Amino acid sequence: METGLKEKCVEVFRRIRESRPLVHHITNLVVTNDNANTMLAIGALPVMAYAEEEVEEMVAHSQALVLNIGTLTREVVRSAILAGKRANALGIPVVFDPVGAGATAFRTESARTILQEVKVAVVRGNAAEIAALLGRETRIRGVESSGEIPDSFHLAREAGKILGTTVAVTGKIDYVSDGERTTMIQNGDFLLTRVTGTGCMTTSLCGACVAVEKDALLAASAALGFLGVCAEIAASSSRGPGSFRYTLFDVMYSLTEGEFVQRLRVEVI
Amino acid sequence: METGLKEKCVEVFRRIRESRPLVHHITNLVVTNDNANTMLAIGALPVMAYAEEEVEEMVAHSQALVLNIGTLTREVVRSAILAGKRANALGIPVVFDPVGAGATAFRTESARTILQEVKVAVVRGNAAEIAALLGRETRIRGVESSGEIPDSFHLAREAGKILGTTVAVTGKIDYVSDGERTTMIQNGDFLLTRVTGTGCMTTSLCGACVAVEKDALLAASAALGFLGVCAEIAASSSRGPGSFRYTLFDVMYSLTEGEFVQRLRVEVI
Amino acid sequence: METGLKEKCVEVFRRIRESRPLVHHITNLVVTNDNANTMLAIGALPVMAYAEEEVEEMVAHSQALVLNIGTLTREVVRSAILAGKRANALGIPVVFDPVGAGATAFRTESARTILQEVKVAVVRGNAAEIAALLGRETRIRGVESSGEIPDSFHLAREAGKILGTTVAVTGKIDYVSDGERTTMIQNGDFLLTRVTGTGCMTTSLCGACVAVEKDALLAASAALGFLGVCAEIAASSSRGPGSFRYTLFDVMYSLTEGEFVQRLRVEVI
Numbered sequence: 001m002e003t004g005l006k007e008k009c010v011e012v013f014r015r016i017r018e019s020r021p022l023v024h025h026i027t028n029l030v031v032t033n034d035n036a037n038t039m040l041a042i043g044a045l046p047v048m049a050y051a052e053e054e055v056e057e058m059v060a061h062s063q064a065l066v067l068n069i070g071t072l073t074r075e076v077v078r079s080a081i082l083a084g085k086r087a088n089a090l091g092i093p094v095v096f097d098p099v100g101a102g103a104t105a106f107r108t109e110s111a112r113t114i115l116q117e118v119k120v121a122v123v124r125g126n127a128a129e130i131a132a133l134l135g136r137e138t139r140i141r142g143v144e145s146s147g148e149i150p151d152s153f154h155l156a157r158e159a160g161k162i163l164g165t166t167v168a169v170t171g172k173i174d175y176v177s178d179g180e181r182t183t184m185i186q187n188g189d190f191l192l193t194r195v196t197g198t199g200c201m202t203t204s205l206c207g208a209c210v211a212v213e214k215d216a217l218l219a220a221s222a223a224l225g226f227l228g229v230c231a232e233i234a235a236s237s238s239r240g241p242g243s244f245r246y247t248l249f250d251v252m253y254s255l256t257e258g259e260f261v262q263r264l265r266v267e268v269i
Numbered sequence: 270m271e272t273g274l275k276e277k278c279v280e281v282f283r284r285i286r287e288s289r290p291l292v293h294h295i296t297n298l299v300v301t302n303d304n305a306n307t308m309l310a311i312g313a314l315p316v317m318a319y320a321e322e323e324v325e326e327m328v329a330h331s332q333a334l335v336l337n338i339g340t341l342t343r344e345v346v347r348s349a350i351l352a353g354k355r356a357n358a359l360g361i362p363v364v365f366d367p368v369g370a371g372a373t374a375f376r377t378e379s380a381r382t383i384l385q386e387v388k389v390a391v392v393r394g395n396a397a398e399i400a401a402l403l404g405r406e407t408r409i410r411g412v413e414s415s416g417e418i419p420d421s422f423h424l425a426r427e428a429g430k431i432l433g434t435t436v437a438v439t440g441k442i443d444y445v446s447d448g449e450r451t452t453m454i455q456n457g458d459f460l461l462t463r464v465t466g467t468g469c470m471t472t473s474l475c476g477a478c479v480a481v482e483k484d485a486l487l488a489a490s491a492a493l494g495f496l497g498v499c500a501e502i503a504a505s506s507s508r509g510p511g512s513f514r515y516t517l518f519d520v521m522y523s524l525t526e527g528e529f530v531q532r533l534r535v536e537v538i
Numbered sequence: 539m540e541t542g543l544k545e546k547c548v549e550v551f552r553r554i555r556e557s558r559p560l561v562h563h564i565t566n567l568v569v570t571n572d573n574a575n576t577m578l579a580i581g582a583l584p585v586m587a588y589a590e591e592e593v594e595e596m597v598a599h600s601q602a603l604v605l606n607i608g609t610l611t612r613e614v615v616r617s618a619i620l621a622g623k624r625a626n627a628l629g630i631p632v633v634f635d636p637v638g639a640g641a642t643a644f645r646t647e648s649a650r651t652i653l654q655e656v657k658v659a660v661v662r663g664n665a666a667e668i669a670a671l672l673g674r675e676t677r678i679r680g681v682e683s684s685g686e687i688p689d690s691f692h693l694a695r696e697a698g699k700i701l702g703t704t705v706a707v708t709g710k711i712d713y714v715s716d717g718e719r720t721t722m723i724q725n726g727d728f729l730l731t732r733v734t735g736t737g738c739m740t741t742s743l744c745g746a747c748v749a750v751e752k753d754a755l756l757a758a759s760a761a762l763g764f765l766g767v768c769a770e771i772a773a774s775s776s777r778g779p780g781s782f783r784y785t786l787f788d789v790m791y792s793l794t795e796g797e798f799v800q801r802l803r804v805e806v807i
Contacts, residue, residue: 029570030586032298032340036465041510046465047369048299051342054375061372071570073589100585103599106592194791196574196584240788241579249511253463301567301609305734310779315734316638317568320611323644330641519778522732 005183006264009222010257012213017043021063021211025204026050026080028070028099031197035066035204041252042226044208050076055083064211065092066204067118069110070099070197077110084118093121093210097203101125102132115163121216123159124168124203127152130159153269157182166216170202174224176217183221186265187228189235191244202227221266229263230255274452275533278491279526281482286312290332290480294473295319295349297339297368300466304335304473310521311495313477319345324352333480334361336387337469338379339368346379353387362390362479366472370394371401384432390485392428393437393472396421399428422538426451435485439471443493444538445486452490455534456497458504460513471496490535498532499524543721544802547760548795550751555581559601559749563742564588564618566608566637569735573604573742579790580764582746588614593621602749603630605656606738607648608637615648622656631659631748635741639663640670653701659754661697662706662741665690668697691807695720704754708740712762713807714755721759724803725766727773729782740765759804767801768793 022045027035032048039046049058052075059065065087067080087094096118098111111133115123123130128138134155152169159167160179168176174185192198205227209219230251231244238244291314296304301317308315318327321344328334334356336349356363365387367380380402384392392399397407403424421438428436429448437445443454461467474496478488499520500513507513560583565573570586577584587596590613597603603625605618625632634656636649649671653661661668666676672693690707697705698717706714712723730736743765747757768789769782776782 028586029298029567029588030574031571033300033302033465033571036299037510037514040463040465047372048297048340049369049373050298050340051375053343054373057373057375071586071588074591100587103585104587104592104595106589106595194578196571196578238788240791241575242784242787242791245575245787246511246515246784249514250507250509253509253511298567302569302571302734305568306779306783309732309734316641317566317609318638318642319567319609320644322612323642326642326644515780515784518780518783519776522778522780 005266005268006261008218009225009264009266010261012209012219012222013042013226013260014257015212016208019212020045021208022047022061023064023066023207023211024049024059024062024083025066026055026076026083027066027068027200030070031200034197034201037249038201038204038252039208041249042208050079052079052082055079056086059083059087059092060090062092064207065094066207067094067114068097068099068200068203069107070200072107072110077114080114081117084114088119094118095122095124095203095207095210096120097200098123098125098129098133099200101129102138108132120165121210122166122168122206122220123163124170124206124220126199127155127169127171130155130167130169134159134162153182166220168206168220168224170199170224176220176224178217181217182269183217184267184269185221185224185228187225187232187263189231191235191238191241192231194241195245225264225266226260229260232263274535274537275530277487278494278533278535279530281478281488281491282311282495283526284481285477288481289314290477291316291330292333292335292476292480293318293328293331293352294335295324295345295352296335296337296469299339300469303466303470306518307470307473307521308477310518311477319348321348321351324348325355328352328356328361329359331361333476334363335473335476336363336383337366337368337472338376339469341376341379346383349383350386353383357388363387364391364393364472364476364479365389366469367392367394367398367402368469370398371407377401389434390479391435391437391475391489392432393439393475393489395468396424396438396440399424399436399438403428403431422451435489437475437489437493439468439493445489445493447486450486451538452486453536453538454490454493454497456494456501456532458500460504460507460510461500463510464514494533494535495529498529501532543804543806544799546756547763547802547804548799550747550757550760551580551764551798552795553750554746557750558583559746560585560599561602561604561742561745561749562587562597562600562621563604564593564614564621565604565606565738568608569738572735572739575787576739576742576790577746579787580746588617590617590620593617594624597621597625597630598628600630602745603632604742604745605632605652606635606637606741607645608738610645610648615652618652619655622652626657632656633660633662633741633745633748634658635738636661636663636667636671637738639667640676646670658703659748660704660706660744660758661701662708662744662758664737665693665707665709668693668705668707672697672700691720704758706744706758706762708737708762714758714762716755719755720807721755722805722807723759723762723766725763725770725801727769729773729776729779730769732779733783763802763804764798767798770801
């Protein structure tokens with residue numbers, strides 16, 4: 001995968017713009033609007049549908065499914081599993097964001113149940129969330145991991161092995177691993193930590209990428225690199241989190257392939 | 270209606286600013302915030318209230334009711350019908366957005382149930398959604414209609430006749446018809462398709478307009494023309510969907526009557 | 539408290555930046571995203587968690603709890619009471635926003651139930667909402683109080699006495715009272731009335747402030763003054779509610795202590 005890795009990432013986003021995949025989201029109340037706008041900015045199509053009466057039918061029209069438990073209820077978890085199982089049956093890739101796993105038993109258990117019931121192509125979380133999925137003790141404050149967890153690289157690789165899927169651990173440096181292969185992405189900006197839901201936005205981007213790219217490791221690496229590059233550009237013309245946030249959508253919409261490949265810092269490690 | 274149609278549209282928005290109608294929304298999770306801000310930008314007052322325990326009481330204080338099934342649940346549909354019936358009993362106009370009708374059976378059936386139970390002043394949707402209300406086969410991807418449906422004009426007129434209400438079919442060109450009279454609106458910008466919920470925003474504007482104008486055809490035409498004109502102005506100083514979106518609120522707030530009438534392209538056809 | 543009141547307000551926000559309190563929100567659908575971004579802008583950490591299965595566990599990790607009934611359901615009220623009681627047991631301060639109290643019986647009764655069941659450090663509302671808590675007849679349109687209620691000062695003081703808590707009555711001029719001591723804050727801008735949820739944003743800020751300052755009167759006064767000062771600065775470089783809103787987040791993020799103290803108009807009365 002190493003050869004031309006950056007060009008392959010660029011290619012993933014070119015395919016999104018060309019094929020306009022429909023990405024079904026069952027996501028949280030904080031980021032619903034941002035997630036939909038993220039999809040539209042890059043040329044994908046979002047659909048937000050939550051009711052158990054319709055999620056199986058809606059996901060059947062889609063090219064990917066994003067599950068996010070940021071403001072979970074029993075109903076949301078039930079719909080997520082229904083939609084996920086149907087996606088599995090139809091060969092539609094599923095991306096999962098275990099927001100706040102480790103913060104409450106309800107979140108940790110719901111996340112594990114989803115992973116047991118649904119075959120997931122990519123799990124995207126911060127280090128504390130991913131560690132919680134493996135049953136590790138973590139220090140978590142709300143939905144933010146606190147302190148630096150020293151070894152996200154090993155965590156990603158181990159989680160990839162144990163969970164049998166591709167795991168993206170995001171933080172100051174991002175790691176993506178399927179247990180065998182691992183990539184490291186060194187893009188991003190501090191302001192991403194001062195706007196809510198930028199992690200969830202990354203997960204949405206993973207959804208659009210797996211819709212057009214079967215290699216989940218490549219797809220997730222492209223998604224993380226893309227958001228990081230856009231964040232760097234947006235931050236350079238922002239005066240704070242308000243202007244950063246709207247500029248991020250402008251940049252996701254208008255980023256050229258040349259800029260993307262030039263700034264992208266992704267490598268196999 | 271032809272004579273002075275543009276001036277009449279301008280007059281509708283003047284009346285909104287002067288009388289500040291309260292518009293009760295039972296809307297979807299993606300656009301809740303944007304819909305409320307749309308009302309405030311034009312001088313109307315929004316209230317978002319969903320619980321079946323209170324919707325009948327809340328709508329009684331209001332000058333219009335907006336129903337939108339973008340993220341419907343059984344509870345939302347039940348509240349929509351309760352509020353709609355009460356609005357009907359009190360002579361308060363109701364606007365309905367059948368988001369995603371045709372995409373799932375749950376949406377199509379819920380939309381039809383609402384139309385059976387509630388007398389609606391304006392239905393606002395894209396061509397695929399309106400066609401679904403008439404029982405037509407449509408090609409729909411999520412909540413976006415796919416492909417150009419050639420004859421939105423005839424669709425609007427037929428839907429107006431069959432549904433016995435005013436129907437607004439929005440797309441590249443918008444048509445509004447009550448089955449007899451039809452208007453065409455040719456304002457707007459491509460960036461409206463790259464921000465989520467701009468259709469729902471149009472529906473909100475229809476709500477504010479029917480609150481102050483009894484002729485629903487005129488009210489809906491004014492709403493569609495207003496959003497289209499504001500979108501053109503906002504797009505001219507935007508660098509993408511992020512800056513377009515915030516500028517749209519600035520323009521909705523500050524549009525002068527002179528600019529509105531000068532750019533407005535509405536006609537009876 | 540008079541001596542150095544402005545400096546004490548500045549100190550409250552310095553402590554937020556230094557200690558990064560986690561503020562658990564059970565808030566409404568309109569402002570979920572804005573409330574989270576408000577916390578991040580000032581250096582606090584938000585967590586939005588609503589399910590009765592987890593609110594008691596989540597609030598135990600938090601330094602303050604914000605309850606807001608803007609889009610209440612029976613479930614939200616139940617979760618609010620569960621979380622509130624747990625916060626009380628743990629000595630974690632609770633802030634309450636009775637959005638729309640007086641507009642429907644369901645809101646008025648839910649607000650009173652919460653105040654009976656949960657010991658609240660600060661209640662923040664407009665004059666009509668606070669009057670409704672005292673059982674007064676009010677003129678309310680949706681969630682906005684209509685007309686000027688002449689004597690917010692006396693209302694705040696009386697509510698403070700009767701409710702036995704600190705009450706912040708916001709409007710053109712803000713008053714905060716614990717029944718004995720009262721402060722008046724004269725900052726703010728007209729554009730705050732043209733963006734939805736700025737009242738709820740103030741309530742969130744009260745949450746962050748009580749997390750780091752035990753004197754609830756000082757904490758609430760600091761929160762109101764901070765939003766007012768930021769609004770003045772943001773308005774001065776805005777062209778309408780769209781640019782005002784994103785600029786407000788920039789200013790909340792970057793306001794210097796010097797600017798804050800210079801513009802702050804807070805006094806004991």
